[in-house]
Each structure stands twice: as structure tokens, then as C-alpha cells.
Amino acid sequence: MATIWVVAELDADGSLARISAEAATLGRSLAQAGGLDLAGIVVAADPVAAAEDLAAFVPRVVAVNEPATRGAAWASIAAERAAALIGPDPENVVLIGAGPDGRDVAGALSAMTGLGLLVNATGVSWTDGGPMVEMSVFGGKLITTSSFTAKGGIITIRPNSVAVEPAGARGSIVAAAPQEPLTLPRVAVVEQVAEAGAAAPIEEARIIVSGGRGVGSAAGFDLVASLASRLGGVVGATRAAVDAGWIPYAQQIGQTGKIVKPQLYLALGVSGAIQHKVGMQTAETIIAINRDPDAPIAEFADLLVVGDLFDVVPVLLTALDARAG
Amino acid sequence: MHIVVMTKPVPDPAAAAERLDADQRLDRAASPAVVNGNDEYALEAALKLIEAFGGEITLLTMAPAAGAETMRKALAMGATRGLLISEPALAGSDVPTTAIVLATALGGLTYDLVLAGVDTSDGGGGVVPAAIAARLRLPYLGNAAKIEPDPPNGRVTVRRITPIGYDVLEAPMPALIVCTQALGEPRYPSLKGIMAARSKELVTRTLESLGADVAGAGGAHTTTRVLGTRRPPSRGATTVVRGSAEEGATAIVELLAARRII
Numbered sequence: 001m002a003t004i005w006v007v008a009e010l011d012a013d014g015s016l017a018r019i020s021a022e023a024a025t026l027g028r029s030l031a032q033a034g035g036l037d038l039a040g041i042v043v044a045a046d047p048v049a050a051a052e053d054l055a056a057f058v059p060r061v062v063a064v065n066e067p068a069t070r071g072a073a074w075a076s077i078a079a080e081r082a083a084a085l086i087g088p089d090p091e092n093v094v095l096i097g098a099g100p101d102g103r104d105v106a107g108a109l110s111a112m113t114g115l116g117l118l119v120n121a122t123g124v125s126w127t128d129g130g131p132m133v134e135m136s137v138f139g140g141k142l143i144t145t146s147s148f149t150a151k152g153g154i155i156t157i158r159p160n161s162v163a164v165e166p167a168g169a170r171g172s173i174v175a176a177a178p179q180e181p182l183t184l185p186r187v188a189v190v191e192q193v194a195e196a197g198a199a200a201p202i203e204e205a206r207i208i209v210s211g212g213r214g215v216g217s218a219a220g221f222d223l224v225a226s227l228a229s230r231l232g233g234v235v236g237a238t239r240a241a242v243d244a245g246w247i248p249y250a251q252q253i254g255q256t257g258k259i260v261k262p263q264l265y266l267a268l269g270v271s272g273a274i275q276h277k278v279g280m281q282t283a284e285t286i287i288a289i290n291r292d293p294d295a296p297i298a299e300f301a302d303l304l305v306v307g308d309l310f311d312v313v314p315v316l317l318t319a320l321d322a323r324a325g
Numbered sequence: 326m327h328i329v330v331m332t333k334p335v336p337d338p339a340a341a342a343e344r345l346d347a348d349q350r351l352d353r354a355a356s357p358a359v360v361n362g363n364d365e366y367a368l369e370a371a372l373k374l375i376e377a378f379g380g381e382i383t384l385l386t387m388a389p390a391a392g393a394e395t396m397r398k399a400l401a402m403g404a405t406r407g408l409l410i411s412e413p414a415l416a417g418s419d420v421p422t423t424a425i426v427l428a429t430a431l432g433g434l435t436y437d438l439v440l441a442g443v444d445t446s447d448g449g450g451g452v453v454p455a456a457i458a459a460r461l462r463l464p465y466l467g468n469a470a471k472i473e474p475d476p477p478n479g480r481v482t483v484r485r486i487t488p489i490g491y492d493v494l495e496a497p498m499p500a501l502i503v504c505t506q507a508l509g510e511p512r513y514p515s516l517k518g519i520m521a522a523r524s525k526e527l528v529t530r531t532l533e534s535l536g537a538d539v540a541g542a543g544g545a546h547t548t549t550r551v552l553g554t555r556r557p558p559s560r561g562a563t564t565v566v567r568g569s570a571e572e573g574a575t576a577i578v579e580l581l582a583a584r585r586i587i
Contacts, residue, residue, distance in 0.1 A: 073465070073466070073467075075465070076455075076459065076465055079459065100468050103450070103452050104465065104467050106455070108465070110420055110452065110456050111455075111457075117419070117421075117452055117548075117549070119448070119449065119452060120449055120450065132552070138341075139338060139343075140557060141343070141557075142557070143554065144345075145551070145553045145554070145555075146551045147549070148548055148549055149547065149548055153548060153549065184458075184459060184462060184465075185464040187464050187465065187500075188494065188496065189493070190495050194490040195489065231586075249486065249505065249507040250486050250488065252506070256366075256443075257506070274338065274341060278338070282557075285584050285586065287577055289573065293565065298563055301563050302560065303566065303576060303577065304565045305573035307568075312574055315571055319574045319575065319578050320587065323578060324587075
């Protein structure tokens with residue numbers, strides 16, 4: 001019988017990435033609707049912690065103990081081990097996060113299983129015996145609904161598309177230690193560098209405070225960071241701010257950066273050019289502070305405060321403190 | 326060094342005229358085509374590498390015949406030659422077919438590195454390069470911010486962007502590397518480059534001439550299908566607050582509270 005598989009991603013500390021909890025929650029609703037089995041796969045040198053996390057969401061977790069992932073790029077190893085578990089049934093459905101690691105796994109997995117791929121899903125339902133996948137395309141101008149011709153396939157899920165919800169009962173964990181030699185070439189990870197000020201993946205953030213050209217300098221981003229920190233969010237940026245060297249590329253939102261869907265997007269000195277808009281327009285609430293009332297962001301923000309961000313933000317910080325007071 | 330850069334003609338995002346045709350496929354006639362933005366970073370990285378190490382750049386594209394025009398723009402930036410895989414049956418191809426066709430085309434080329442952009446502005450999946458690397462059993466190095474080949478030792482080192490910083494990856498060549506904007510701004514073609522591009526080798530080949538085993542592939546045999554489309558819900562009107570910083574801050578706090586964000 002066909003199975004819905006969730007291929008888990010891990011955070012740096014070995015716990016389950018939130019995107020995978022979201023994918024697992026989605027998998028459960030699809031399995032219920034379609035009457036299919038549901039299982040999770042964790043591939044890691046030490047898969048126990050993430051497997052325990054994942055068992056809160058799905059009835060069965062295969063914890064693949066794979067020492068090769070130590071000191072080597074994870075995605076192709078995970079894809080190969082997952083492909084062996086998933087097998088060739090064209091009705092299998094595979095759910096993976098749409099972040100950089102998830103994309104790498106999904107591509108390799110498609111090549112190894114022959115399964116088709118629908119990418120960047122913002123919603124998935126079960127219709128006519130298979131998954132029906134919604135995707136936002138053309139810079140958010142259109143939402144398409146697609147299906148697999150063979151019923152099954154691989155779906156990558158945009159973060160923040162599903163509200164995480166554990167199952168009523170914990171699932172079982174099956175340990176696996178495959179001995180088959182890996183056939184995809186291994187890529188060595190010779191060094192891992194953490195940069196100051198870097199945060200959780202920006203795609204997964206619930207609250208993003210982003211700065212654009214109007215922030216004016218790297219020092220100006222201190223104020224952006226203060227507001228982000230006060231709201232429990234992370235810092236984002238436009239391409240102009242990244243190109244100016246004020247903030248690392250990993251924080252860039254937009255066409256050549258990250259696509260995000262947070263609960264709150266607070267844009268400081270961001271004009272809202274189309275290249276930036278395509279990365280953030282599906283945010284639930286968009287608030288902008290901008291000196292220019294005619295900036296493009298005025299057309300799609302929920303609230304535009306016309307003013308200098310360096311005047312408004314300090315007052316806003318005080319007001320938030322007073323409220324929390 | 327021999328570098329293959331995979332480039333894709335995409336509808337110009339700046340024109341914002343993308344639409345689907347009657348078959349629910351991207352209507353490529355509706356918009357002016359440009360080289361995919363993220364592919365330009367890959368090409369720029371390749372140009373810098375051959376400036377440093379010597380060598381040649383081959384562009385590899387799968388696209389309708391008109392894709393040749395777009396490839397000329399990439400040739401004008403400095404690539405050596407272009408190979409276009411084009412055939413009407415490939416219209417509407419899915420990820421597996423695209424990966425098979427491009428992997429087969431790579432099989433007929435000699436290279437030390439294959440570079441690709443991190444995703445395309447039309448499909449947006451960013452999954453085809455990983456599928457190609459898996460098919461060809463090439464080392465796959467994603468999300469690159471820096472590329473340092475070591476040709477005498479046949480190895481390459483890549484800085485891969487991670488959520489908290491970066492990883493330093495190392496692999497033997499040939500390898501496939503996915504390139505990000507962090508590699509540097511693409512150059513504009515010079516007038517000399519544009520003139521030279523007119524006479525550069527640009528070959529169009531069909532699947533049959535590649536010897537691609539893609540029976541049952543192509544748009545007619547796709548694994549995915551668009552069933553319908555709808556417009557996203559409208560965001561509603563924008564509230565504009567002009568006034569003092571205090572008034573602005575108050576409006577923000579009130580909205581955050583009303584939506585239970587604070």
C-alpha cells in the first residue's frame with residue numbers, strides 16, 4: 001500500500017526542524033483523508049532526538065543511523081537512504097520542507113525514485129485519490145492547483161503554511177542501520193562557521209523586521225535588530241541593504257533571496273519594489289514605516305506609517321515596553 | 326578549466342506579464358525573455374574563474390528555439406559557446422524530464438565544473454540541479470557563496486551558506502555547484518562582447534541527436550498537471566497614518582494588539 005512519507009530535516013542541535021513538524025502535521029491530515037499509512041524518516045549520525053520529536057506527529061518513524069553524515073554534506077546521503085526506504089511505488093507521497101536542504105534532498109530523491117515533484121506548496125489537500133497542491137506563482141500574482149498524474153510524488157512545503165499540531169498518541173520508532181554502500185559521491189564538510197548575529201532560518205520566522213535602503217548604514221541595522229528582538233522576531237533585508245554590505249545575504253528577502261510567509265512583516269525604509277514584494281507579500285500582516293507615502297509598499301501594506309524610521313522606531317520601542325510594563 | 330553554466334530563459338520578472346496558456350503551461354510568448362537572474366550569478370562566477378585559471382565556458386540551455394536569442398545575451402557577457410537543447414515535445418516538461426535531458430546533454434560534454442543558479446524566477450523550485458547531480462553521480466555543492474578550485478589537485482572548495490553562517494565544503498572535480506547572489510554582481514555585456522557574441526558558436530540539438538533515452542518523457546508524459554488557477558485573496562485597503570512619531574507608533578501597537586501578535 002502507498003505510504004505518505006515525511007523526510008525530516010534537523011536543526012544544528014540535532015532536534016527536529018520546525019518545517020518538518022509542519023510537514024508531519026500536514027502528512028497526518030492527508031493520511032487521514034486518503035486512508036494511507038504515514039511514516040517519518042530521520043537520517044543522521046545521531047537520529048534519536050529528532051526521531052523522538054517526530055514521533056509526536058506520526059505513527060511510525062524510521063530512525064536511520066548513518067555515520068556517513070558526520071563530516072559530510074547531509075542532503076545527498078539523506079536522499080539516498082530515504083529513496084531506499086520509500087521504494088519505487090508511484091503512489092507514494094513524500095513531504096519535505098522547501099528550504100535549501102529540503103530542496104537538495106527533493107531533487108536527488110526525484111532522480112533516485114522517478115517520482116515527480118511539486119515545489120513550494122502553500123497548501124495541500126486530498127482530492128480524487130491523491131494530493132492536490134496549491135502553489136503561489138508569478139511573484140504571487142496567481143495561485144495554481146496541481147496534482148500528480150501517477151497519484152503520488154514529492155512535495156516541498158513552504159514554511160509557515162501549516163500550523164504545527166502533535167498527534168493524540170505518540171508513534172513508534174524503528175531503528176535502522178543500512179549497510180548498503182552509498183553510491184552518490186560524498187562531499188566533505190571541512191569547517192562549520194557560525195557568524196555573529198546570525199539567527200534561525202529566516203524562512204521559518206513568525207515575525208520579521210526588515211530593513212531597506214532607508215536604513216542607511218550597517219549601524220542603522222542596530223535599530224532594526226532592536227525592534228526584531230523586542231518583538232521576538234528576526235532581521236530581514238532588501239537586496240539594496242545586502243548589496244551595500246550592511247547585512248549578510250542569508251537575510252535577504254525577495255526574488256534572488258528568500259521567500260517568506262511570516263505572521264508579521266514589519267518593513268523599515270523598504271520601498272517595496274517588485275523584486276522584494278515577491279518574497280514577502282504573502283505575510284499575514286504587513287506594516288511599513290517609510291518617509292515616502294507614494295512608495296510601492298503603500299499598495300500592499302496593511303498599515304503604512306509615513307515618517308522617518310529613526311523617529312518612529314524608538315517611540316515604538318518605548319510604547320511596546322510601556323505596554324509590556 | 327572547462328565550466329558548463331546551465332542557463333534558462335525566463336519571462337522578464339520586471340515586465341510582470343507572466344500568464345498561463347490554454348494548456349495551463351507558462352505562456353512563453355506573453356513576456357519578453359531574459360536570462361534567469363540567479364543563472365547570471367553562476368555565469369559571473371564562471372567568468373571570474375576562467376579569468377583566474379584560464380579555460381572555456383559552455384552555456385547549456387533547454388528551451389524553445391527562441392531561447393537562442395536569450396543565450397546570445399549570456400554569450401555577450403563572455404561565455405565561449407552555447408548548446409541549446411530544443412524540441413517542441415519538451416514544452417511543458419516536468420522536473421524528471423528536465424533533469425534527464427540536461428544530464429544527457431552534460432554526458433556529451435567535457436567539464437571540470439557545472440554551475441547552476443539557486444532557482445529560477447519562473448518555476449522557482451531549485452530542485453533540478455540536485456536531480457542532475459544524482460543522475461550523473463557528481464559531487465553536489467549547494468548554496469555557494471564562494472568557489473575556490475584547485476585544478477592541479479583536481480579539487481574544489483566551496484563556501485555554502487547556512488542559516489547560522491557557512492560551511493566549507495570540499496569535493497573532487499568534476500562537480501556540480503549551485504550559485505547564489507553572494508558570489509557577486511553580474512557584469513554588463515560590453516559593446517565588444519555584444520559584437521563578439523554574434524559569431525560565437527551556438528548549436529541547437531534535438532533529443533534524438535543527443536541520443537537521449539526520453540521515450541515517454543516530455544510535456545505529453547508529465548508527472549504533474551495544473552488543474553486550475555485562482556487569484557490570491559486581495560489584501561484589503563492600506564491604512565495610512567501621517568502625523569507624529571507617537572501617532573505612528575500608537576497605530577502600530579494597536580494593530581499588533583488587534584491581531585494578537587503582541
